[in-house]
Amino acid sequence: MSRQYETVIGLEVHVELATKTKIFCGCSTEFGGAPNSHTCPVCMGMPGALPVLNRQVVEYALAVGLAANCQINQYCKFDRKNYFYPDNPQNYQISQLYLPICHDGWVEIETAGGTKRIGIHEIHMEEDAGKLIHDEWEDCSLVDFNRSGVPLIEIVSEPDMRNADEVLAYLDKLRMMIQYLGASDCKLQEGSMRADVNLSVREAGSPRLGTRTEMKNLNSFKAIARAIEGEKRRQIELIEEGKMVIQETRRWDDNKEYSYAMRSKEDAQDYRYFPDPDLMPVVISDEWIKEIRHRQPELQPEKMRRYQEEFRLPEYDAEILTSSKHMADVFEETVALCGKPKEVSNWLMVEAMRLLKEHEQDAQDMSFGPANLAKLIDLVDRGVVNRTVAKAVFEAIFARDVDPAAYVEEKGLKMVSDEGALRTVIEGVLEANPQSVADYRNGKEKAMGFLVGQTMRAMKGKADPSVVNKIVKELLTK
Amino acid sequence: MADWQIGRSRFEIGVKESLKQNTCAAIGEENSKNLAAVERSGGMSVLELNALELGKKIKSGEVTVLEAVEACLARIKEMEPTIHAYVTVVDEERAVERAKKVQAMIEEGALTSPLAGVPVAVKDNLCTKDLRTTCSSNILYNFVPPYTAEAVWNLEKAGAVILGKTNMDEFAMGSTTETSAFGVTRNPWNTEHVPGGSSGGSCAAVAAKECFYALGSDTGGSIRQPSSFCGVTGIKPTYGTVSRYGLIAYGSSLDQVGPIGKTVSDCAAVLEAVSSYDNKDSTSIPRKDLDFTSALVDDVKGMRIGIPRDYLGEGLDEEVRAAVLEAAGEMRQRGAVVEEFDLSLTEYAIPAYYVIASAEASSNLARFDGVKYGLRAKEYEGLHQMYKKSRSQGFGPEVKRRIMLGSFVLSSGYYDAYYLKALRTKALIKEAFDRAFAEYDMILGPAAPTTAPKLGESLRDPLKMYLGDIYTVAVNLAGLPAMTAPWGQDKQGLPVGLQLIGDCFQEKKIIRAAYTFEQIREGR
Structure with missing residues (x-):
């Protein structure tokens, strides 16, 4: 490669909102359920059925927009995007084109070169489609409309990212922010957060943007990173060979690590967008914005600062604990119960993080409650169990949220500090x-260390280490 | 590519079952009971009564609900081979069962509406649970809705007995009821003529006494023009007054459901019953002034009435013009102030209307694709062909014309020049009406440029047919209430109708004037 290239990336991120009911009808948004069990005339596109906007959708969109420093269109509208597909019961999707609810915002990410601002072009509200299932056995396709009408927001960034690291940092930032707001659980694997990558390359220093492609079907952070690398390489090769990059939508196949052209700009559909006459414009008052702003929870940067001040935690601890809203919640609730911030922090940062990694889980998958962690810390504090045993108890809490006191009792794990009993064992060792x-x-x-270790082993880890140390030393120096 | 077969929805029902309800086939062979009803009502058939009179007699026990229903079913059987006002008539069994239930509820005192027990005909674009609803289109030939439209539900709560679903122009697109996929409806005054449209079936059913009143819908004049042609009264209320939930949409921003009846009083009472704020319709407006019957007062003293000069100009039939001017004279005699004025922008209403209505229709009718309900072509290869064939076979030429027109005006590169311009025109037309209503309580004019044309005359020249909507479409663009009141006949003996237009939420003013016209007519 003789020339230097720069990659320019923009993202379209779809986020499924955590409302109880759908965007335009009262059907449940609950995941799963028998096909077409969460449906009604509205979300099945029956003749004469009409949409009515779910207020909570607007509130979540506003909350995300405000957190992303967006301008709010206080008079916004819904438009119909017209296209035929069987998963779309009306054959139009209700979305926002002309007046989206939020525009011109930004979020900050940390990069190798320091803090960087990524522009948000717009955020708009729309409805999800149903799901097509092809039945190979019967050679027919079936539609499940349970997802039809589930509310989404689409967050469109400016083309401000230059590599996969920045893209992942941006996605992480969005995910954390939206989870903190409670607007979505943002699970990529389950599809409640989906990202399409718009990418182009240009010669370094060129003021003009190259031709971009849009990549779809990116189901994990790893897939996104690989797809960016792959697409960058593909485009540079084309340019080096003197060929043109075609503006098109491509589908990423993460197994083959290659993208395939889906449709080019030439056969792009004309969606014939126009304002939906069945819905009234959404008028957002200053008071409403104020109310949402007031209700906005503490977000990660503030929480991180507070942990350092209020709990005297190092910056490193505060960052890890606040990297997930759920982790931070468990931390704060446990501290509220047992009041030992550094102790709680250590359990979560060291043991919980290790177990999460082992099980390939996210912090939000932690299922144990703060009560049992607080009890465990208390047991250690009172010398009922030693640290070695406590780690085993924590694993049980992590896995099944057991009551540590009962567990220790049941398994006979209480620490042995009785000098007479220990002396006999040590003499044997x-x-x-x-x-x-x-x-x-x-x-x-x-x-001496070896002998202490042998003693602990003989005691199955339950011995009080300070007492063991004392007696071993005493007997050796006799 | 493998054949696409999308799972049929659970709402679909057997075709055979639904076709059983079709037209006269469902009516029992024997109808001698009908004669008993005629005799009991003192020699005069109950069919001669208007809706409120019948309601009173039912309440007093002079007539039973069953007698009224059976009289209608017999009349339908007698008239339908000629008129064909209905697409679907309910099974006699179902009607009888309903009549008995309503009768019992009236006797228990559970139903007190003045319309309780009065049989009604419903336009076939209003969804009725378990009763086939076709929009007079092949694409919905077998569609049985799983729910009832809010407007119809309001009537059912008041104790109405539904007789059947009335014929219309396919998807309400047309002015003659000739675009129906199930055959034309004939004008009861002269069966060589059309009843008008698109609510032609509803108006003809009322005129032919095949029901006591009917529901219609009006997107560009579809209640007012056929009411004029059939010599009946019809009201198109202010946009947002009657819920559109369950009304199969044509032009969503223009559609309104309204009553068609024999008298102004009937229409006021029906409008009172069907109007409601509905949280299932985002365009529904909460109103506290729905007591329309309180406006049934014979007094127009001091009322300021404007007649747009543009509504009396070129293209207006001489006899219709004379009728309007004569009616104006009668109002003056009763103390109203009547003036001619320039409304302006009249010539822009039709192009703006056809752009907006067609644009909305092109999107509204996209859901009829053979996937979930309605007609699916029998043979096709692949999804694309299934769509194409189903829609080609399912829609008639006028519907296809408007879908194409609407798709064109919304397509990229043309949106600003057509659709946006039409929306701006719509806003200007509303302003012109606002200026008029700053001066006048009400606008008076013709409902249509002519009386009912002969069958087969209109469809040959669609542009000319569109121009026939010149006095009605502006009202929908501005969201105003308007109504038709019969005013005599032309030399051919065909009815002439007056159109009364009010400002938004001013139904009571036009009902009051229409009531006065009715008193004058009855006094002659």
Whole structure:
């Protein structure tokens, strides 16, 4: 590659909102359920059925827009996007084109080169489509309209990102922000957050943008990173070969690590957008915005600052604890119960993070409550269990949210501090390891550690380490 | 590519079952009971009564609901081979069962509406649960809705007995009821003539006494023009007054449901019953002034009435013009102030209307695709062909014309020049009416340029047919209430109708004037 290239990336992110009911009817948005069980004449496109806007959708869209520093269109409208497809019961999607609810905002991300601002072009509200299922056995296609009418917001960024790291940082930022707002759970795997990547390359320093492609079907952060690398390479190769990049939509196949052309600009459909006459314009008063602003929860940057001040936690701890709203909630609730912020922080940052990684889970998948973690910390504090045993108990809490006191009782894990009992065991250990005893007496202090370890092992980890240390030393120096 | 077969929705029902309800086939062979009803009502058939008179007699026990229903069904059987006002008539069994239930509820005192027990005909674009609703289109030939339109539901709550679904121009697109996929309806005054449209079936059914009143819908004159042609009274209320939930949309921003009856009083009472604020319709307006019957007062003293000069100009039939001017004279004699004035922009109403209505229709009718309900072509290869064939076979030429027109005006590159310009024109027309209503309580004019044309004359020249809507479409663009009151006949013996237009929410003013016209006519 003789020339230097710059990659220019913009994102279209769809987020499914956490409303209880659909955007234009009273049907449940609950995931799953028998096909077509969450449907009514409205979300099935029956003749004569009419949409009525769910107010909560507007509130969530506003909350996200305000958190992303957007301007609000206080007079916004819904438009119909007309196209034929069987998963779309009306053969038009109700969306926003001409007057989207939010526009011209930004979020900040941390990059290798420092803090960077990513522009938000607009945020608009729209409805999701149903799901097509092809039945190979019967050779027919079936439609499940349970998803039809589930509310979405689409967040369209400016083309401000330059590499996969920035894209992932931006997505992480959006996800964290939206989760903190409670507007969505933002799960990529389950499709409640979906990202389409618009990418073009140009020679470094060129003021003009290259021809862009849009990539769809990106189901994980890893897939997004791979797709960006793959598409960048493909476009540079075309340019190097003197060929043109065609403006088109491509579908990423993460198994083959290659994208395929879906449709080009030439056969792009004319969606014949026009304002939906069945819906009134949404008028957003200053008071309403004020109310939403007032109700806005503490977001991650403020929470991180507060943890450092209020709980005297290091910046590193505060950042990890606040990286997920759920983790932060568990932290605060546990501290409220047992009042040992650094202790709680250690359990979550070290043990919980290790277990999450082991199970390939996200922080929001942690299912244990703060009560049992607080009890465990109390048990350690009172010397009922030692740290080694406590780690095993924590694993049980992490897995099944067990009551640690009951668990310790049931498994007989209480710490043994009784000097008489321990002395007998230690005498046995010394007798069985005469070489180590001799080593110690010859000045090899390390040998004592081995003997303490052997004692703990004989005690199945339940011995009070300070008492064991004291007795071993006493017997060796006798 | 494999054949596409999309799972049929659970709402679909057997075709055979629904076709059983078709037209006269469903009516029982024997109707001698009908004669008993005639005799009991003192020699005069109950069919001669208007809706409120019948309601009173039912309440007093002089006539039973069943007698009224059976008289209608017998009349339908007698008249339908000639008139063909109905697409679907309910099974006699179903009607009888309903009549008995309503009768019992009236006797218990559970139903007190003045319309309780009075049989009604419903335009076939209003959804009726378990009763086939076709919009007079092949594409919905077998559609049985799983729910009832709010307007119809309001009538049912008042104790109405539905006789059947009336014929119309396909998807309400037309001015003659000749675009129906199920055959034309004939004008009861002269069966060589059309009844007008698109609510031609409803108006003909009222005129032929095949029901006591009917519901229609009006997007560009579809209640007022056929009411004029059939010599009946019809009201198109202010946009937002009657819920559109369950009304199969043509032009959503223009559509309104309204009553068609034998008298102004009947229409006022029916409008009172069907109007409601409905949270299922975002365009529904909460109103506290729905007591329309309170406006049934014979007094127009001091009322300021404007007649747009543009409504008396070129293209207006001489006899219709004479009728309007004569009516104006009668109003003056009764103390109203009547003036001619320039409304302006009249010539822009038709192009703006056809652009907006067609644009909305092109999108509204997209859902009829053979996937979920209605007609699906029998043979096709692939999804695309299924859509194409189903829609080609399902829609008639006038519907296709408007879908094409609407798709064109919304397409990229033309949107601003056509659709946006039409919306701006709509706003200017509303302003012109606002200026007029700053001066006048009401506008008086013709409902249509002519009386009913002969069958087959109009469809040959669609542009000319569109121009026939010149006095009605502006009202829909401005969202105003307007009504038709019969005013005599022309030399051929065909009815002439006056159109009364009010400002938004001023139904009572036009009802009051129409009531006065009715008193004058009856006094002659």
